[in-house]
Amino acid sequence: MEYEIIYKHNKPYGIRDKNGFLFFFTEISKFDEQEQRYKEEIEEQYKLADLLLSVLKKGELKWYL
Numbered sequence: 001m002e003y004e005i006i007y008k009h010n011k012p013y014g015i016r017d018k019n020g021f022l023f024f025f026t027e028i029s030k031f032d033e034q035e036q037r038y039k040e041e042i043e044e045q046y047k048l049a050d051l052l053l054s055v056l057k058k059g060e061l062k063w064y065l
Helices: 035-058
Strands: 004-008 011-017 020-024
Touching (some): 004 035
Antiparallel strands (some): 004 011, 011 020
């Protein structure tokens, strides 16, 4: 099965396969004087997207579903 991360505005938006989206990522709010928090949360979201994609490709997630 083919999986891919979809990005919008240079941030992970969701993960999908040929049938549609499997996951959506929450929107991270950006506020004045909180640039560091915003940057860290975006980095965490990228790591999570990469991890989920890796697990899906290995087929390890089937046990949880």
